[in-house]
Amino acid sequence: MGEFFETYRPQLIYALIVVLSVLLLRFLTNLLYKWLLKQELKKYPNEKPKAVNWVKRILNALWLVLGVIALSSLIVNEDKYDILKHNFKLILYLGILSIVTIVGAASANLWFRVSINRKIQNAEDPTSFKFLRYIAVFGIYITGILFALLAFPSLEGIAKTALGGAGVIALIAGVASQEALSNLVGGVFIISFKPFIIGDIIKVTDTMVGTVVDITLRHTVIRNFENKMIVIPNAIINKEKLVNYNLGELKICERIEIGVAYDSNIDLAKKIMQEEAQKHPLILDNRSPTDILNGNPVVRVSVTSLNDSSVTIRAWAWARNYSEAFDMRCELLEAIKKRFDNEGIEIPFPYRTVVLKKEKETHKNHDAGQTAE
Structure with missing residues (x-):
């Protein structure tokens, strides 16, 4: 046993250093994770630390894989040592690039979210920031992927072309569908x-x-x-x-239309609709100074059409916004219906006369008998 240790002493020391290095790096990674987690929760208590968790997992996996590769150098042939060294550098490069990409995307996303919340609190429009957040995060991940492609000789040309500038658009156009591009362009237009x-x-x-x-x-x-x-x-x-409903002025003209029977009192129906609308608490007086001077009513009511079985009466009722207009419409329809019932105003419904086929044949036979006589 002593001879074995003496013979392979350099290799055993190397393996021990690798193992201790991996354990030390994982220990430091966990300490860094706890510190970053504490700082993030302290600064952003309402945010979930997804990026920090991913960084911890990637780093721990990276140290483990690099340690395995380093130990593998003890048992591979010298002609494969260069390949092993290349793989070590490749994995280290991809691991660091992944961490930088995730941290960059998470930082940009967090900055935009904080800015959006600040705009909302200040009653400002956050639309542009919300859309730019998706573009920034998407751009960071795409850039990270392109830099990762640089590590592979067969894909290096594509990555360099894309990172060169105009190639990004060509690359996206080549791999994305027409529908996806249409949605992206549509979002930019909006x-x-x-x-x-x-x-x-x-x-x-x-x-x-x-x-x-x-x-x-x-x-x-x-x-x-x-x-x-x-x-x-x-x-x-x-x-x-x-x-x-929020573009320009918020006020809305709600058209209340009700059909009444031809034998109903049209003037009374118009008066009921006008009175119920004008006394509603959500009604908005949209009259101009000239209209007020001329004595025009707050709610205009007129007959708009003569139908087969009804006369359509319309009331133009203004409200401050869409929500109040909807509530006002529902309440006015109910109030006007109750007034119509009390005042004897009929709201007609279609009448249909049904002729049974058997009854029709009986009439024909009866008519034929009378003709024969």
Whole structure:
């Protein structure tokens, strides 16, 4: 045994140094992790330390893999030593690059999130910052991947071309689908021309109405009034003719339309609708000084159409914003219906006369019998 140790003494010392180095590096990594975790929780108590956890895992795995490669040099042939050395440098490079990329992306993401929260607290528009956050994080990860490709000779040309400038667009265009590019361009157009921003209430279709909560590189997220999230690709929403209830003035003219029977008192029906609308607490007096001087009513009521079985009466009622307009409309429809019932104003519904086939044949036979007589 003593002869064995004496013979392989340099190798055993080398192996011991490698093992102790790996253990020491893992110990220092855990100490660094605890310190970074403590600092991050202290500075950002509401943020989850995902980046710190990933850095810890990558570093611990990196030290272990490098240690295994270093120990493997004791048992490989000299002609393979250069390959082993190359693999050691490659893994070290990829490991450090991964850590730098993750830390850079996490730092950019955290900075944008803090800036967005600050803008929200100051009642400012955070839309641009939210969109730029996705671009910054995406760009950092893409750059990290391209630098990783530089480590592989067969992919080095692609990486250099992409990092050269205009090649980035060509690379993305080559690997991405047309739909993905359309969504990306659509998101850029939305942020640039601002047809809507975060917090706006928009109407894309009759079934897609809600508040914009996020605009990403691919899609726009809307929270409807059932508290459900509607995800619409940017390429689609960029082509739609949508209604933005927060663009420009917030006040809205709500049209209350009700059909009454032809034999009902039209003047009384108009008076009821006007009275109920004008006394509603959410009604907005949108009259100009000239209208007030001329004695025009707060709520205008007129007959708008003569239908097959009803006369349509419309009231133009103004509200301060979309939410109040919706509440006002629902409450006015109920109040007007109750007044109509009390005042004898009929709201007609379609009548249909059904003729049974058997009864029709009986009439034909009866008519034929009378003709024969």
